[in-house]
Amino acid sequence: MYDQELLQKIISETVAPDAGRVDHEGAFPRAGIDALAAAGVLALTVPTEFGGGGFGMAAAADVVRQVSAACGSTAMVVAMHFSATAVLAATGRNDVLREIGRGQHLTSLxxxxxxxxxxxxxxxxxxxxxxxxxxxxxxxxxxxxxxxxxxxxxxxxxxxxxxxxxxxxxxxxxxxxxxxxxxxxxxxxxxxxxxxxxxxxxxxxxxxxxxxxAGMDIALAAVLPSFLVLNASASVGLMQSVTRQTVAHLVGTRLEHLDQTLAQQLPARVTLATMQIQTDRTRTLVEDALVALESGREDAPLLVLEVKAAADDSAALVADLAMAACGGAAFRKELGIERRFRDSRAARVMAPTTDALLDFVGRALTGLPLMDA
Ligand SMILES: Cc1cc2nc3c(=O)[nH]c(=O)nc-3n(C[C@H](O)[C@H](O)[C@H](O)COP(=O)(O)OP(=O)(O)OC[C@H]3O[C@@H](n4cnc5c(N)ncnc54)[C@H](O)[C@@H]3O)c2cc1C
Missing domain, CATH: 2.40.110.10 (Butyryl-CoA Dehydrogenase, subunit A, domain 2)
Structure with a gap:
């Protein structure tokens, strides 16, 4: 596996502490991206002969999930970079792959x-x-x-x-x-x-x-699987972190007049359970899609179309439930939950949008071409 410890160190020492400022100022997360590049994380999917890690999509998805748990903006920059890198690898653009391998090149779509x-x-x-x-x-x-x-x-x-x-x-x-x-x-x-x-x-x-x-064929073979799975992984990371934050708030916040925590209130626990189930459901679907892709399973193309549509709606729901469970405290900025709530809205409008994906899934099930000219 790639260096998980180094990745966690970059996330906890650079990406997470900068996430609030990045959101507040609308600033590009340069420090986090540079640290990920220097550690070889941005070269994770580049073949080893060009200086990369030679890892597949499962490793890329895991990185995006973990980064997303700390900062959605950084995760999406990384997801776009990995998706564009997939095209460069598929089309043999070796000069740029070498630059990425050296940690000197960020690409996008x-x-x-x-x-x-x-x-x-x-x-x-x-x-x-x-x-x-x-x-x-x-x-x-x-x-x-x-x-x-x-x-x-x-x-x-x-x-x-x-x-x-x-x-x-x-x-x-x-x-x-x-x-x-x-x-x-x-x-x-x-x-x-x-x-x-x-x-x-x-x-x-x-x-x-x-x-x-040949652009459409390359997009379907290289960009689409990568972008859909990585975008869904970003949503899973967001859901995992917002659920953890909600647990911490519910357990750590007291109603003094009752001598109870918020976690001791039944509605809060029901909301939290719904969040956890949605999160685990989506995580499982993404993991299954990755296994299907890597083993060439017959249902892989359909699952790839499903994952982002499923994750888009789950992320929006889970972040919405976190806002409800944590109440006024979440409405303010200090918990960071309202940032995740706003971030969670992006996935649905990123193309293929949720609407388009539901259409694609329906088309795939009924034998129609994925998209009209
Ligand atoms: C944070 C963020 C980052 C992005 N980064 C990139 C990037 O790096 N590269 C890139 O290329 N793009 C990027 N995009 C653009 C994204 O992929 C979409 O193209 C864009 O968000 C679509 O917005 P729009 O207003 O143009 O959608 P419109 O096409 O105007 O659609 C508006 C709504 O109508 C729905 N709709 C449209 N047509 C149909 C139809 N035929 N059937 C059903 N529903 C339909 C859509 O689903 C959508 O909900 C990014 C978007 C966001 C939000």
Missing amino acids: AFSETGSRSHFWAPVSTARVDGEDVVLDARKSWVTAAHEADSYVWSSRPLQADEQMTLWLVRTGSEGLGYPGQFDGLGLRGNDSCPVTADGVRVTPADMLGADG
């Missing part, structure tokens, strides 16, 4: 667009050949770590292929990239999930990830 919004499978942004170069024009609506990443895995319409999508590696700092605005979100406030525009950004044909028009 630039899929969602102003034009096609949450329908990530239908980019409207363009790529065209101009001499030796390829020119990209786009209005990306959300890119996590937009100002802070070293590269984006970027979707566009194909150059020529009669398909929906081609993928590119776009290095940040490329001329023509624009950042029209800062991220001031309800939750995951340290994510730096900003719009990014491309006005005549020049890349080379070698920056194409996979073949022209």
Whole structure:
């Protein structure tokens, strides 16, 4: 296994203490990301020949879960990085894998667009050949770590292929990239999930990830399983931590006139039990999906579609119940529960959104194509 002790040390000494400030200021969690990079955690899924850990998705999911228990923003930056890294590995972008292996490269996904919004499978942004170069024009609506990443895995319409999508590696700092605005979100406030525009950004044909028009197949094979499982793992981490916090509050808070704790009140225990059951249910589903994926089980594709939809709603419910169980104390910032409540809302609107996933699951069950063109 990877160095669990080192990961826990980074989480407890850097990520957790900074989580409140990251949320309050909407600041990128730079110290935590740098510490994770220096410890080789961001290179966990990079093949060993390129200096990485050579671990699979289960290890990545475990890291995201543990980081998320301390800071949702840091966890989501890491989840995006692992998902984009999966594309780089699948398409043999070894130079960037080596940079990640050295702990010197953070990457992210630039899929969602102003034009096609949450329908990530239908980019409207363009790529065209101009001499030796390829020119990209786009209005990306959300890119996590937009100002802070070293590269984006970027979707566009194909150059020529009669398909929906081609993928590119776009290095940040490329001329023509624009950042029209800062991220001031309800939750995951340290994510730096900003719009990014491309006005005549020049890349080379070698920056194409996979073949022209193969973007959707790569997204389905590499991005989708990774992003769905990691996003669900982030939700599990959030649920585990908010449930632990609720236990601590209920056990440690007294009604002096009754000489009892809040935990001695039946409604509080019922709420807490519901939180624990939802958390364990979701954790079990995610773990089963990982086993199914790694063993190539027949139901793996369906479970992968299910996990994020299940986790999105469970996280929102569990965080909501934590707010109820801890009452006015949770409404204030000092417990940190209202931060988790706000963070929990993000998963449902991150594409594939819960709505889209429920549709995908229904389509998969009834033999329809996953998405319409
Ligand atoms: C914190 C955060 C970080 C993000 N980071 C990234 C990132 O790094 N990279 C990236 O590419 N994107 C990122 N996104 C964007 C995300 O993936 C979605 O694209 C975006 O949140 C969708 O919002 P929208 O308003 O454009 O949705 P819209 O498409 O306008 O949808 C609005 C609502 O309608 C529903 N809806 C839309 N169409 C249908 C339909 N056909 N059937 C049923 N329901 C439908 C949706 O589910 C949604 O609830 C991020 C989003 C968040 C919140």
